[in-house]
Amino acid sequence: MRMVSWGGSETLWHGAAKHLCSRGLRVATHTAAATRPTPAMTDLARLGVATTFELTSRSLSLRLLRRTAPRLYAHKLNHRLRGWLGTFEEPKVIVSCGSLLDDFSELANLSDNRIPYAVIIQAAAPEIWPHDGALAGIEKFLLNARRVFFVSHHNREDVQQFLGRELTNAEVIWNPASLPAAFRSGETSPTFPQAAGLSLGCVARLDVHAKGQDLILRTLALDKWRARPVTVTFYGEGPHRRTLQNAAHYLRIDRSVFAGQTTDIPALWENHHLGVLPSRYEGMPLSVIEAMMLGRANLVTATCASAEIVEDGVTGFLAAAPTATALDEALERAWVRRAELKKMGDAAARTIRSRMPADPCRELASRLVEIFVSDT
Structure with missing residues (x-):
């Protein structure tokens, strides 16, 4: 290796x-x-x-x-x-x-x-x-x-x-899943946030070639998302941190946060309603598996491996392609159904535990x- x-x-x-x-x-x-x-x-x-x-x-x-x-x-x-x-x-x-x-x-x-x-x-x-x-x-x-x-x-x-x-x-x-045993088993789970609006969490290395974080910024730059209480926090480090910060500045997106690396995954999900990972390509992302185990629905791209574990409209939302247009469409559906996100997250937790070995x-x-x- x-x-x-x-x-x-x-x-x-x-x-x-x-x-x-x-x-x-x-x-x-x-x-x-x-x-x-x-x-x-x-x-x-x-x-x-x-x-x-x-x-x-x-x-x-x-x-x-x-x-x-x-x-x-x-x-x-x-x-x-x-x-x-x-x-x-x-x-x-x-x-x-x-x-x-x-x-x-x-x-x-x-x-x-x-x-x-x-x-x-x-x-x-x-x-x-x-x-x-x-x-x-x-x-x-x-x-x-x-x-x-x-x-x-x-x-x-x-x-x-x-x-x-x-x-x-x-x-x-x-x-x-790199989680403490009590969270892997479902014995405990992070509290679902009660804050209004829609808080997105993106947990991935900052690498737009693979993870597509630039698509999130381009989507949130659309007028309709500027008018809505939607925030995104990027967790992780990587070769495109400065590049993404520059893009956020250029697009005048003031509701994005670059939180850096974190080891307390359950704690970070207490602040977010929905996971988002618009990958251009993937293996099988640990961050999506972990978010599902912790009771969070995820918005992912349908063209990569994430779609094998996220069921559209049931445990999350599938963007048809790694493009801002497709991400906008999927995010709109998540926004309309934001009151159901906790229920979808609970379904995600049950689904992932039933499918993967302990x-x-x-x-x-x-x-x-x-x-x-x-x-x-």
Whole structure:
């Protein structure tokens, strides 16, 4: 795994690693080096996981080598990975990738050396389809895996389309909710706000390419929304914070707040009637799963994986496309039915609990044991 900062896509493999440790299995991780140790990685090390790190930025010589001699570059990287894997007897490898745009050069030797491995893919969409030159390597990488795990049916179908073939070794698993146990079970839930108007909460990294926060601002800039008591709070950090703040200033939207990163998810939902996430592409957003568990309806786009868990008009609202026009139409329906949002949120909580396992990380760990350990 390569990471710049810890994100939702790391939650699944991290939780599975903890469960594998609890079974007495030897677990090791090879991740990109962050500027400082994340609490999650420190947590793994405390459990006995051997954590190793790789610099996130290549040296100038390696970057030049990648451009001028890609085969030699791949050989050098494969040598590094072989060295790490060589410290284990009969290793089994789980590769977690944010998308198939990641660099798989270091992993080419896995199937060549008959090292069994599984792949977790967190996001896929035409917006992030790989170029033609990468297809052969990706196809080999996926076809030779023991399993390819997707976090949504939408993503599995999307990858099969750009490969032009069915992946018979693929299956869909759930992303986990990072909530305290009492909130996951429904034993307790945040208070629904009694304030008038409509308060929107958008919990996502500030990345308009994926999450589409700019569409919220463009929608709220319409005259009819300026005349209504509607507010939006953006939670999270990312590469487009300043860009979105500039857009809000330019559009003269004075009822948007950038609240930054927060770890108390239940507390933030006490301030909002409705979740909104107009993603251009998605895996399976943890923020929507968590909002549903906490009794909030969500407005999401129908063209990505969020639509697999949000039922239009029952547990939330679907915008037909990631456009301001479609978002305006869906938000209008939410406004008209704002008195029903608590009831819809209650339905969302029941729905998500009935559909997903109590502990998706434990489920993944069990599948990995079935796939790898039981075969030896």
